[in-house]
Amino acid sequence: MESNPDGGTSSGNAGHWGVTDVAVQWAGNNWAGNYRYDATELHRPQSLAELQELVAATPRLRALGSRHSFTAIPDSAELVTLEAMTGEAVAVAPDRRTVTVDAGLRYGELATALHRESLALHNLASLPHISVAGAVATATHGSGVGNRNLAGAVAGLELVTSSGELVRAARGDADFAGMVVGLGALGVVTRITLEVEPEFQVQQRVFDHLPWAALFEHFDEVVSSAYSVSLFTLLGGDVDMVWVKARTDAGPAPVGELFGATEADGERHPIPGIDPTPTTPQLAEPGLWSDRLPHFRMGFTPSNGDEIQSEYLLPRANAVPALEALLRLGPRVRPLLQTCEIRTIAADDLWMSTAHAQDSVALHFTWVQAQQAVEELLVDLEAALLPLGARPHWGKLFLADAGTLAPRYPHHADFVRLVERLDPRGAFRNDWLERYVLGS
Template identity: 55%
Template sequence: MTDQLVAERNWAGNYSYQAPRIAHPENVAELQALVAGARRIRALGSRHSFNAIADTAGTLVVLDRLEPGISVDPDNMTVTVSGGTRYGTLAEELQRQGFALHNLASLPHISIAGAIATATHGSGDANGNLATAVAGLQMVTADGSLLTARRGDPDFDGMVVGLGALGIVTELTLDIEPSFDVSQSVFEDLSWDLVLADFDAVTSSAYSISLFTDWSGDRIGQAWLKRRGTALASSPSPETFFGGVPATEARHPLPGVSGSNCTEQLGVPGPWSERLAHFRMEFNPSQGDELQSEYFIPREHAVDALRTMRRLSDVVTPLLLVGEIRTMAADSLWLSPNYGRDSIGLHFTWRQDQPAVEAALPLIEAELAPFAVRPHWGKLFDAGAAAVVPLYPRFGDFIALAGRLDPTGKFRNGFLDRAVFGS
């Protein structure tokens, strides 16, 4: 096992971890011993969170030394994989064997356990977030023992999106399906009026839809359409899309940035593993010059919420690199922002001016509050537990589950005390 005693920063460089020790166990047995002997301990994934959710006053554990252990079960259509493995690594191996996941997030670089613990997602009206694919998990609990749970077990739906508060997840079993092809087309300069007039038609036009906007003016910068399998064979890509015209070369979500680091576009079909994410695995996705926030709104309030955001353009646009609008299907995971409701996600990629962004967040949250807005757990938001807890019907059950699995608060930290436990 390797230990580090130096300060580490997150992916964007806006947060420095305060933990005095970072450990890299070589196997699960070493991890169990670490957890059993620790007073405070948490897992650190790919460092893609923009807040303090992964930090601890004790030991940070990184699972990058554990073997990926990718094992496909074709009879049950599942794959079992180490929690520290990155989605891009898993996707490449699944595609090699002829299988697929139902969706990917924008970045394939993120660790599987970390992304699932925070309910990270892709897009698509019928697609649940990444955590909805979890059929089973194994984690080291506070006393160092291994807990194994499967879909249908008591409290399983509370364990999946666990925020790292229940234990350190070492292994996950995910639903898979036969491999499929995807084509990705980008349209530019859409009409806000046309999009708002039939928002459902917009988001149902492809397997996965992303709209990129800076919230100003009467046009939407880009729409990314990811079309799947049978749709590719049955109909060509449209010539126009709600007033938008097809891009003639690969585009990046940020204006003026080369699209060469993005997954292949221009309607060229290819494997799901090379199209569902926005960015290529071999691309370094950040130079430390951005911040992120995201808020989830019930689908029925989508148009009103979009109009509200457009009215906030004077506040939002000057701080923004780009915004993204996506959709997700409802699920039954207790702390998923999509629990019990189909949702739209309003994502903000901010300029790295954290004081200005943090000053704007309370206003944004207040304006979106009438829509029962839920924040992304791994990104910047202002709300504390008093505002967040009432938004989740099973929050009390989650607190009770955490109390049983971690009675001394070994996995708690300042972020969880503020946003979850309310202490």
């Protein structure tokens, strides 16, 4: 880990407007509208030097990304956006195995830039609208038994600590595994280096009505049937849909039938009954990785928009018991549920990653906009899932506090010490972090 108190200049269009940072009066909501930020000032620094000065001088501050979190995790007395410091150019390493990008870049924009270089990421989340820094900081993920979450691709990063220092860290450095999924608690991340690979193509198919009995008997085979597999269910009589995303440079993919599920005769939306126009093409036509791995296209509102989300990652070995527990809760869950998605994520070594040291299954819930009712339901849902080893997704709604969650992270105490060392004055701490992460 390397510190640089003098900073320098950032890439992209830093300073493009030729003015210094001025805090603007701001009152905003998150993307889905279920959370209103307490912050009343939003800073827009134009350069790295301005950001360093701002951070060092502000008592309490946190970075605001694409606002896709469903809780107070990014909130503070004041917020900072890196929009004016974010350009779409990528710096490709000479060996073409990594690229370095501005942290505020969104994945859809990054995919376009990588296409110009004939490069690809190993995976993408269900929607490309989210920022790289925000997704990495919360261990956001796609799907695939061999695919780590998006933070798993990080090979290096730069961040501004609360003293205004620019700190650089790379894989292999001390504390690097604790800095990647940093939850915004360590500083403002400005640049990220990501592993890339040669561009590839994917075919996407959807299979309707997978029997529960077939899934329980063949769970590993179903989720391993292609490069990326997602299952969607309303927790009714069967699994409504299985979305299968197969690389064209890999082995044969399922066609026609999948353990009793039949190939769909048209496009589908993950939420039954919604127009599938915003979704990525599903009728087996090959397309770029970036046009098939997400469920939603960049130019449209993803998912439903009017929603709340929760998600829990469990050891993959506990997938069937967890799903059986969900089905028992079905009558309680279904009135609030828009869809439940089942995905798999490969293990990693990042301290606060929800897939740390364990291959995982993720149970994702898209709820209707009924905050109080959802929170009441989460009491029963967590009572069923937490004993099976569940770790809540950091950017989504959950109830379990730090005392409950800390033992699930072997390096939790190391992470708390890292927070205290890089942010000794507590500039990046907030009530959410104290309750759900740093407390014990």
